[in-house]
Each structure stands twice: as structure tokens, then as C-alpha cells.
Amino acid sequence: MTIVHNRQIANQIFEMTFTGELVSKMTEPGQFLHIRVGDQVIPLLRRPISICDVDLEEKRCTILYRAEGEGTKLLSNKRVGDSLDVLGPLGNGFPLHSVVEGETAILIGGGIGIPPLYYLSKQLVQRNVRVKHILGFATRKDAFYVNKFEQLGETAVTTIDGSLGYQGFVTDYVNHENPAFDVLFTCGPTQMMKAIEEQMNPNRGYYSFEERMGCGIGACFACVCPVKNDSTGHEYRKVCSDGPVFPQGVIQL
């Protein structure tokens, strides 16, 4: 894959677009790419990064990432024209068929959990689904893609310090506004998703999980999570290959 652009769009947040034949397979929102950030053995492992947007005609794919660790900092130094070793698209994304024309989907994201919701929202809008977004950031400086989400549907923003939008967490906003919806899609810290489930108690909900990964394809068993109400202690799912998106009630939040 060849990098088309790589620029900072918020505090530590970078937007990278690249092009290549692999893009034609990126039709499912919520899937991720496993990216090798360097040619040497430091850092050794690939980095799983969710797909934020895809232009199938132009064969372009966009990812957003937080340049925080060694690997993502290296990624932020990549330049236009550099090639990128990308594996994917991997995992199971958000099921588009779970919501039908005329229904309302609520998309709730926290921080770097927000990017996969953008491609999801675009595809839902194309299917004539009404979308509502609730995007949670730490501060105004951390916020990104607010305008882009606003172009697709009703968008509420929350910041912990109140420097942009509603002051508080996404759950504080939900508690206050009690928005109506048919299906919930969410991605962010597990604690956030847990609080959302407890407050909103959706009939239909889909959660995208994050866990430290090894292989990204289901072979190493690093990124497992326990299933809900399993008394045996043996049942698990792999975030990389069974997820990262799971229907409500499958995973222990």
C-alpha cells in the first residue's frame, strides 16, 4: 500500500490515507488492518488499527491513529509515497443488516474508538438509516472528525472538561438527553461500553472491543475475552478473528 497523506488532525491524532488493490476488500465497516510500522525488528509486532473510511472507486483507505507508543510514533513519521506493509482487512465488523431503512441507529464512540464509526455511519446513511452520533473526547484539542459526522446526521460531542460540546462523558449526555434509537453501535473503552449498556439497555446493540494482539488472525490466543455468564471458565472469544465487533450479550463487559 502506498501512503497518499499522513497528517496530524488533533492532539496526537493522525489521519493517514493510502492506496492499493487491498482496498477493494474493505467493504465491511468495523474491520481492522494489521500494519507493520517498520522494516526492522524494533518494534517487532504489527499494530492493529481500525478502518475509518474507504473510497472503493479511488482504492483509497483512511485510518486514524493516536501517536502515543513507539510503533504509532514511527507510523506518524511516514511520508507520502512510502509503502506500508498491511495485512487485512481482518476481523468481523458491524452488521449492516441489523438495521433497516427508516430505523434510527445511534453510534457512540469514545476517543480513538470513534474512527470505525465513521465508515459505518456513511454506509448506514447510504441505506437510508437515520444516524445519531455521540462522540466523547477528553478536551477540545483531542476532538476530530466532528464536522464530518455532522454532515451525516445529528451529532453530539462531549468533553470531560467542557471545552467543546456537552461537559462530561458520553454516558452523562445519554443520561441527560435519553436519545431514542432502534440499534446501538459503540466503540471505545470497555468501561464506557459497559456504562452505556447499563444505561441504555438496548434491544439491539453491537460493541467493538480492543485488546492487545499478537498475530491478528486468531492463531496466538493473545486477545481473548471471556463470554458472558459462562460458568465453566473455558469459554472465550478472540477479539481479532471472532470480533472485534460482537453482538450485545456475548462478551462479559
Added chain:
Amino acid sequence: MSKLAIQLPGLSMKNPIMPASGCFGFGREFADLYNLNQLGAIAIKATTEEMRFGNPTPRVAETPGGMLNAIGLQNPGLENVINKELPFLSEYDVPILANIAGTKTEDYVRVAEQVSKAPNVTAIELNISCPNVKEGGISFGTDPNIAAALTKAVKEASEVPVYVKLSPNVSDITEIAVAVEQAGADGLSMINTLLGMRIDLKSEKPVIANRTGGLSGPAIKPVAIRMIYEVSQRVSIPIIGMGGIHSAEDVLEYFLAGASAVAVGTANFVNPYVCPEIIEELHEIMSEKRIDHISDLIGRSWKSCYSPSLSR
């Protein structure tokens, strides 16, 4: 015969490359990516009698040139391995090295007895060196007498040759190697991971939920090479070498140290196509270096120390 073919007890390999146990699951994920028939053998994930969930997450952490893992022998259990995983692998013409684990000698014996009857299991790899489980695992691999007794018991139960996977977390690995050879081991696998740890600067706590993990990857290659160099001079059974192999050159280095085949572990996570790529690369590098057969290299680093030209 092909320049790369290797014959070891129970393992008739087209080439000396196999994915290492724990780094390849039961092959299904990689079978979607390439034809497994290209591999010399496959070491399947450690199998215990009962299904195991393993350790809490996070289970992996990155280190310079390596990774720490504490998966904790998660596996679907003996019955599922025999009824679901091994039949899937039998579609391929590849010998299977079944890695087995347990908490007591009797567990190992029962697993060995049953798994060795599976038609495509041609050898067993006795896991006495997993650093990530509280009972069993490494506790069997650090005392020569206990390791020998377990090897003997498993040898008696197994219908196929037995390789013992040694732990590097001991003061003298040759002692254990000699003990298990005398107890009847048909071969050795070495090395398992090195016990390690990382602390997170923000939380000031260990990064891995299990606190400690097993270090693998290129960072441990010099340790493995040294240990194979030492052990291969003390035993007459073959050694499957492993630890940080990423390239054909790494494979040649392992052979020179004294290995007769190699297993590729962590590199499968970095590049899932690494095994077939190394095999292709090996053909090229052997032609370049005019090596007639890869077995010519086994232990040549120490054998040449005693050659007349050097001893004068």
C-alpha cells in the same frame, strides 16, 4: 533427494522448517493464507487433557526485538484436538508434532497415549518448559531427575517418538538435556521462552496480567544458539532449534550451532507468510553458498573446532 529434506525420528520432512507450537494454533488460520503442504512439519498448540482458558489479559507485551507472552496454555482440550483439529490437519501431507502439557505425570501420560494414536501425529513434543502456568509446565523442566522420570513415563505411553522441549530458565541446560536423553527421549526442542517482565510507567504495574511472561523473538536468538551449541556436543539425539528465527540465514546459523531442524515462532505474528518465504529463501541461499545438503551444516561450528587444520 532434495537439498532440504531431513529425516528425524518420527518426522520425515521435505524441508527443516516447521511453525513452532503456540505460534500457529492448529493451522486453520494459516491454511487460509497458504498451502500448508509447503511446510516441513507443524508443531501444534500445546494440548492438555481438559480444555483450558489460560491467563487473564493483557497476555502479550512488546520488548526490543521480542515479545513477552503469558497465554497460559489455552487450548480446546484433548478430545477436541483429536476429533476436530487433527482431522482438519490430516488433509495435508505434513507430519504433526503434537505438543503436550499437563499438571501431573499422569496427565501427560494420558494425553501422550491418546494423541500418539492419531494417524497424522508422527511425534510428540513434551512441554516441560512453559513458564506461564503455575502447576506443571516449567516445574517439570528445571530438575533433571523429574524431567527424566516424566520423559520415561511418556516414552512408555507414546506410540510415536518423543521430543522434549527444554527450558532456558535453568543454570545448566546440558544437565537436563543429558538426563532426558538417558531417559529415552528421541530428540530435543530448544529453547522455550525466557522468563521476563515489563513494567508500565503510567500504572507502575507489570504490563502483563500474569506479571511475568515468556520472552521470544530475535532478542533471544543468541541465547538459543549458545544453548544448542553446548547441548548438541553433549547429546547424540537431534535438536529442533527455535528462538527468533526470521530468515534463511537464521536457519543456517541454527544448523551450524547443532540443530537438525528448526521451528519458527514469533515471526509468524510479524509476517504470517514467513515460513514459506524462509523455505524459498533457503533454496536460494544454499545454491549461493554451494551447500550440497542442509544436513551437512549440522554442528559444523563446533565440529570444525576439532579439525586437524585448526588444532595444530
